[in-house]
Structures are given as C-alpha cells and as structure tokens.
Amino acid sequence: MDREAxxxxxxxxxxxxxxxxxxxxYAKENGILMNTFLVANALFYAKEGMNxxxxxxxxxxxxxxxxLIVKNLLREGYACLEEDPQDKRNKIVKFTKEGWEYFRRPVRHITQSEDRAMxxxxxxxxxxxxxxxxKFTENLKKLVRGEETGEE
Known part of the structure; x- marks a missing residue:
C-alpha cells in the first residue's frame, strides 16, 4: 500500500x-436522534410500512x-403496528398521521438536499x-471480515 492510497x-x-x-x-436540530432519523426516513418512503x-x-x-426506536415511536404516537398479510407472525410498522406530520419536513428537506447536491x-x-x-464499500467489507478482495 502506498502513501497516496x-x-x-x-x-x-x-x-x-x-x-x-x-x-x-441536522437530526438533533430537529429534536430527533440520528438512529431514529434513519428509521423515520425509511418509514417515510415506505408508504405501506415495513417490518x-x-x-x-x-x-x-x-x-x-x-x-427500541419502534417502541419509542409507538409510545409517542408517531407509529402504529399492523398485521402483515403475508405473514401473520410479523407486524408492519407504519407512521400515524402524527408521525407523517412530525417527520415530513426534516425527512423531505434532507432528501431534497441530497438530490440537489447530486x-x-x-x-x-x-x-x-x-x-x-x-466498490470501496464492498472492498472494505471484505477486508474488515478478513476476506481477500482480489484487488491490487
């Protein structure tokens, strides 16, 4: 490995x-923990919810x-659980109306900023x-796991 790499x-x-x-x-400025923001972002764009x-x-x-995040979203009234029609053992997490309202502005703002930056x-x-x-992510995953990448 050389100095430039x-x-x-x-x-x-x-x-x-x-x-x-x-x-x-940005998440903190909006009163949201980062991991919660990631979950909110995923749920916001999954209109039918996700397990x-x-x-x-x-x-x-x-x-x-x-x-833990889902439990907090449920407790705060931002999410609800629905039965998964494909697998009755699983529950689908969905935003409530309050959840949509609470997360809409910060999630849309960050997504639009990403889109505009790109x-x-x-x-x-x-x-x-x-x-x-x-490619960097795949190489890094393999190396962290102790696998060879085949790359020179």
Whole structure:
C-alpha cells in the first residue's frame, strides 16, 4: 500500500465522517436522534410500512436498536403496528398521521438536499461517484471480515 492510497483513504473517510456528522447535527436540530432519523426516513418512503427486519436491512442497524426506536415511536404516537398479510407472525410498522406530520419536513428537506447536491454533478460524475463508493464499500467489507478482495 502506498502513501497516496493511505492519504486518499484518510480523506475519503474524513468526508464520510463529515457527512455523518452533518446528518447527526441536522437530526438533533430537529429534536430527533440520528438512529431514529434513519428509521423515520425509511418509514417515510415506505408508504405501506415495513417490518422490523426490513428496517434493520435498510438502515443497517441492529434488531435491538430498531426495536427500541419502534417502541419509542409507538409510545409517542408517531407509529402504529399492523398485521402483515403475508405473514401473520410479523407486524408492519407504519407512521400515524402524527408521525407523517412530525417527520415530513426534516425527512423531505434532507432528501431534497441530497438530490440537489447530486444534481450538481454531471451524469457521468454521478455514475462514477456511485460506482466507486459501492466498490470501496464492498472492498472494505471484505477486508474488515478478513476476506481477500482480489484487488491490487
């Protein structure tokens, strides 16, 4: 591994961390914990709701974290549970009217900001950014798990 690769890894991770801190600060400014904001974002765009397993997959959070967040959303009246028609053992988490109202502005604002930030790139730059970010994430996953990437 050369010096430039270490420098670029540092910069890439620094920018990623800066983005995460931006999301965290924005969530806090709106009175929402970051992990709750991630769940709210997933639920907001899942009009038919989601079961907790799907929320975990979409938000990359643990079952315990999602379970606690859902319990809080239920207690605060922002979410409700409905029976899953495909699997009666599972419950679908959905926003209540109050949940939609509470989360609509902050979720839409962050999504629109992301969309506009991406639109400032050319189509080619957008595709390249997504492609390279995906590849970096896959390489990192393999290396963290102790797997070889096959990349040089």
């Amino acid at each position: 270490r420098r670029n890894a540092f910069l890439y991770c620094k920018f990623r961390d800066e983005q995460y801190a931006l999301y965290d600060a 907790q397993k799907n929320i975990c997959q979409v938000t990359h959070q643990s079952k315990q974290t999602v379970s 639109a400032l790139f050319t189509k080619e730059e957008q595709e390249r950014l997504v492609q390279l970010s995906r």
